[in-house]
Amino acid sequence: MPSVKIPKKSTFVDMTPFVDVAFLILTFFIMATKFKPEEPVEIKTPNSVSTKDLPDSDALQVTFDSTGRVFFSVLSEKDATVKYNVIKHMNDTRNLNLTEAEMRNFVKAPAVGVPFSGLKQLLAVPAEEHKNYKQPGIPLDTLGGELYYWIRDAVGTFTGKQLKYLIKGDNEAKYPAFKQVLNAFKKNEIFKFQMITALEDVPAGSELDIIRKRQKAEGN
Amino acid sequence: MASIEEGGGGGHKKGPGVKKAKKLSTHLDMTPMVDLGFLLITFFIFTTTMSSPTTMELYMPKDTDKDDEQNKAKESGALTILLSKDNHVYYYEGQLKEDASNFLSTNFAGIRKVIIDKRKAVIEAHQHDAGCEKIWAKNNGDKKSCLDKDLVVVIKPGELATYKNTVDILDEMTITNTKRYAMVDLFEAEKTLIDKTEGR
Numbered sequence: 001m002p003s004v005k006i007p008k009k010s011t012f013v014d015m016t017p018f019v020d021v022a023f024l025i026l027t028f029f030i031m032a033t034k035f036k037p038e039e040p041v042e043i044k045t046p047n048s049v050s051t052k053d054l055p056d057s058d059a060l061q062v063t064f065d066s067t068g069r070v071f072f073s074v075l076s077e078k079d080a081t082v083k084y085n086v087i088k089h090m091n092d093t094r095n096l097n098l099t100e101a102e103m104r105n106f107v108k109a110p111a112v113g114v115p116f117s118g119l120k121q122l123l124a125v126p127a128e129e130h131k132n133y134k135q136p137g138i139p140l141d142t143l144g145g146e147l148y149y150w151i152r153d154a155v156g157t158f159t160g161k162q163l164k165y166l167i168k169g170d171n172e173a174k175y176p177a178f179k180q181v182l183n184a185f186k187k188n189e190i191f192k193f194q195m196i197t198a199l200e201d202v203p204a205g206s207e208l209d210i211i212r213k214r215q216k217a218e219g220n
Numbered sequence: 221m222a223s224i225e226e227g228g229g230g231g232h233k234k235g236p237g238v239k240k241a242k243k244l245s246t247h248l249d250m251t252p253m254v255d256l257g258f259l260l261i262t263f264f265i266f267t268t269t270m271s272s273p274t275t276m277e278l279y280m281p282k283d284t285d286k287d288d289e290q291n292k293a294k295e296s297g298a299l300t301i302l303l304s305k306d307n308h309v310y311y312y313e314g315q316l317k318e319d320a321s322n323f324l325s326t327n328f329a330g331i332r333k334v335i336i337d338k339r340k341a342v343i344e345a346h347q348h349d350a351g352c353e354k355i356w357a358k359n360n361g362d363k364k365s366c367l368d369k370d371l372v373v374v375i376k377p378g379e380l381a382t383y384k385n386t387v388d389i390l391d392e393m394t395i396t397n398t399k400r401y402a403m404v405d406l407f408e409a410e411k412t413l414i415d416k417t418e419g420r
């Protein structure tokens with residue numbers, strides 16, 4: 001039979017370089033990933049042209065969502081005892097009657113947004129389940145409300161450290177909510193804040209754009 | 221399929237007494253490993269948050285009732301910006317007139333031009349101020365900064381303005397390089413005026 005015999009070629013493809021690259025990418029992502037702490041509410045922050053980085057330690061953060069609920073958290077990436085000291089101090093000054101386990105639970109909790117009266121109840125729930133726990137927010141009024149005490153007592157435990165005050169607000173939150181948060185800080189004689197925003201490009205040709213370009217040119 | 225192949229051939233001849241070892245295949249099926257690798261890559265891609273948040277500084281003055289502690293602003297250099305609902309922006313220069321004829325409306329796209337124009341006007345009206353220039357020269361500053369020293373922007377967010385509006389307008393101050401600005405509450409007269417404009 002006149003048939004042409006096609007030589008059978010191996011179907012093996014050497015995947016080694018491909019695998020190498022894949023694992024390289026995998027390594028990159030593992031290194032670059034920083035799990036953001038789970039927060040009890042989702043906040044969409046506004047944009048700004050500011051380029052200052054967010055501190056991860058020695059900072060108090062007040063978060064308010066679109067409905068005006070206010071949450072309080074202590075950022076202490078480097079040293080967890082800081083957070084423990086805060087709640088211990090709170091427990092003493094506000095007579096919260098928290099148990100040791102509940103205070104340890106506070107350290108694990110990302111943020112709290114309950115009145116003092118409801119704090120014991122919240123901390124009885126494991127920190128991992130806080131996001132399913134409906135938190136009403138820290139009560140506020142024009143004089144600062146309970147947030148005033150949170151800030152005062154937290155500041156009291158940070159001695160000899162430069163504390164930063166972060167405010168994280170939702171795009172849709174109304175201005176009075178923001179003002180009340182500011183008032184609580186102001187009553188504590190704190191006038192310097194950092195508002196958490198997302199990075200945005202500087203509009204081309206604006207005054208700031210010209211200044212930044214000049215600074216860059218001078219720096220080189 | 222994935223494989224590691226042994227570079228074959230080229231082995232030197234063995235003597236007659238040497239037994240030939242059976243050659244085992246070094247082919248290795250890497251497919252499951254690759255599958256797992258890509259699964260992990262996908263997982264990390266989805267969980268990674270690339271844009272890190274930044275912070276914007278805000279300095280608030282201490283509340284004071286004492287007249288001599290309050291900052292004074294020249295009327296000619298004052299620009300008041302009022303924020304209201306649905307991203308509406310109102311502004312007026314100097315004092316609000318009785319008949320509200322200088323009460324104007326714009327939006328966030330237009331407010332930058334208003335600030336820039338006001339700044340130009342203030343620089344044009346600037347009169348030589350040796351005192352200010354002296355201070356700036358001493359601090360190795362830019363003498364030009366004296367030109368717009370009379371410009372003061374007063375920001376008054378209304379109760380219906382959102383937090384985003386507030387941050388946007390503060391951002392606008394940074395963008396236009398306005399050094400003197402203040403955030404204060406609305407006056408009653410302004411509140412009624414906005415209510416009237418918006419038909420409430």
